[in-house]
Amino acid sequence: MCIGSALFILLTRNLMYAAFALFVALLGVAALYVLAGADFLAVTQLMIYVGGILVLLIFGIMLTQTPERQEATASNRVEVLSGRRFWGFLASVAVFCLLLFTLLGSRFRLGGDTLTSRSTLRTLGVELMTSHLLPFEIAGVLLLVALIGAAYLALNRNPSA
């Protein structure tokens, strides 16, 4: 499901359909998180990606929709587009083959037992507040800076326009 919706993002031309397909892909990734035993991370994925980032993307799509998107393009433009599409596909297939060969040729020496079925919430909280306190604070400051910066960027500094 995840891969299928991601392919649909790649193949569709309508940006709104791409956003909804991204919704399905993010839900699939959240389901895979649950299967990998990361319940807290799955909930975080749902809240931040599906609830926040996707809404922002859809707002961006709706605010920057150009009404005249008809066939006002020349024919050479289509050639340029198909060339870029070809190289994009080629690069992605090459990367996928490289990763696949690397993965199938590698033997991971996994020490330690696998995760049992208990919740990961306690471990995450304790780790976040003890040995990972500095990255936690830096992430908070980063979010504050991003908030102020985005508000400043989106501010309309030219009221006549």
Next chain:
Amino acid sequence: MSTIPLIHFLIVAAALFSIGLAVAITKRNVIGILIGLELMLNAVNLNLVAFSRHDPTFLRGQLFALFVIVVAAAEVTVALGIVLRVYGHYQTIDPDQVSDLKK
């Protein structure tokens, strides 16, 4: 409960990363490129979580994935702010047509 082997997670993540790369290259729209970036970040997070299942005492992979999600949220916010400014200035968000630094 039968657990999924690690290699299946890694293959799915590799496919997701490749599709995200293709989306980011072939879209002629800044928001399409952002969607491709989100797909790639999700693929990396999937790898981190899949490896973190074998580290049950510290869960460092899940912590790293959590920070990646936070940084991705900040990045999308700032990028959409920039996209709105660019659209107000050029009336388009095709990165091929935004070629002037100052008009």
